Structures are given as structure tokens and as C-alpha cells.
């Protein structure tokens with residue numbers, strides 16, 4: 158069965174609650190497309206108003222992070238239960254910005270991935286190499302490690318429903334999109350890694366996105382690649398361009 162494309166916006170640390178509602182109102186008609194899963198991953202404080210504003214549309218709401226404990230003395234953190242109760246369906250985990258600025262390790266990401274599944278939230282687990290790693294020729298070794306540790310103790314049935322976002326760090330927010338060949342090569346490598354850890358059926362089912370300076374001009378070619386099942390879009394998800402990316406065909 159063909160995999161359904163998933164185009165997710167990652168708003169990062171942008172948009173106040175009132176700005177968030179205005180953006181949803183602006184994008185609503187532009188992102189209407191029943192053939193693609195459309196997800197807005199928004200800052201925690203925007204989740205409740207965005208869920209409300211998106212009611213009755215094809216927009217699903219995601220979080221940008223989550224903690225792996227259920228509740229308790231973890232000042233500043235957000236639990237999976239809180240996200241579920243607010244109407245969240247997806248959560249971005251292990252974004253390179255969280256790894257770099259907040260010290261998240263593959264093991265932390267794994268705990269979060271497991272918790273997300275436990276609560277019925279679909280993880281969008283990010284992986285990707287730095288420019289230095291690409292130049293050293295260790296891209297796939299690095300990413301395989303991120304994927305293997307990130308998915309430790311995840312069952313095949315769970316993995317089949319997961320999303321992995323391949324985001325080369327050197328392409329994030331730089332305007333420098335990976336070439337379709339580079340993106341396809343790594344996404345195929347990630348799928349091969351899933352086949353090795355699980356089996357061919359799991360590898361065929363899991364969805365793998367590309368992220369890194371995706372825009373209205375590059376989306377169609379990227380999303381047409383055999384192993385690229387959509388995109389995780391940063392900057393361009395905050396503009397009307399996101400409608401063009403969702404309707405890339």
C-alpha cells in the first residue's frame with residue numbers, strides 16, 4: 158500500500174497565541190488537501206488556541222517537544238497527558254535544535270518516543286548530520302545510530318505508524334536545501350536501517366520526511382522521491398507558501 162504523504166510545519170519559537178490563531182485562519186483554506194496529512198507543530202502555549210481554530214479542518218496539531226515523565230516536579234515541562242488532553246496527535250522529538258541547545262541525547266529521545274507511543278501520540282523523530290559529519294563521510298553511521306537508539310524497545314507495530322524526519326543540520330534555516338539525490342539517498346538509508354532492525358513490512362510502512370529549507374519551489378521534486386514521504390517545514394510553514402508545499406502536486 159502506498160504511504161500517505163505527511164507535510165508538517167514546525168513553527169519553532171514563533172507566534173504568540175493570538176498570532177497563531179491568525180496564521181491558522183490565513184492558512185486554513187490554503188492547506189485544504191485530503192490526500193495529504195497536514196500537521197501544524199506549534200509552541201506549547203499555542204496548542205489550545207490552534208486546536209480550537211483548526212476544528213473542522215484537515216489540520217492536525219502537533220507539539221514541538223514533550224517530557225517523558227507522566228507528571229510531577231519537572232518545572233517547565235509538558236507531559237504526554239497534557240498534550241493528549243489538549244488534542245495533540247503528533248510530537249516532534251529530537252529536533253537538532255533541542256539536541257544542540259538543550260543537550261537532548263539519543264537516550265532522552267528514545268524515552269520520549271516510547272512515551273509518545275504509550276499515549277497514542279505519533280512521534281516525528283528527527284535525525285540528521287552536521288556539515289562536518291557529511292564532509293567526513295560519516296553521515297549514515299551517525300544517522301543509523303540516532304535511529305537505532307531512538308527506536309530502542311519500540312515494537313514493529315508501533316514503528317509502522319511512526320514518522321522519521323531526516324533533517325541535515327547544514328540545510329536547516331540556511332536556504333540551502335539538500336539536493337533531491339542527497340535527500341533520497343539518506344531517506345533510503347534510514348528505511349534500510351528500519352528493515353534491518355525490524356523487517357521489510359515495517360520499513361515499507363514507516364513514513365520518512367525530509368526537512369531543511371523546503372519551500373514551494375523544491376517540495377514537488379523532494380516529495381516525488383521514492384523514499385521521501387513528505388516534509389518537516391520550518392520557515393516556510395509560517396507563510397502562505399505552506400499552502401503551496403501542501404499542494405505540491
Ligand SMILES: O=C[C@H](O)COP(=O)(O)O
Pocket residue numbers: 167252324328329330331332368369370371389390391392393
Ligand atoms: O523542523 C524543521 C526544520 O528544522 C527545517 O527548518 P527550515 O525549513 O526553516 O530550514
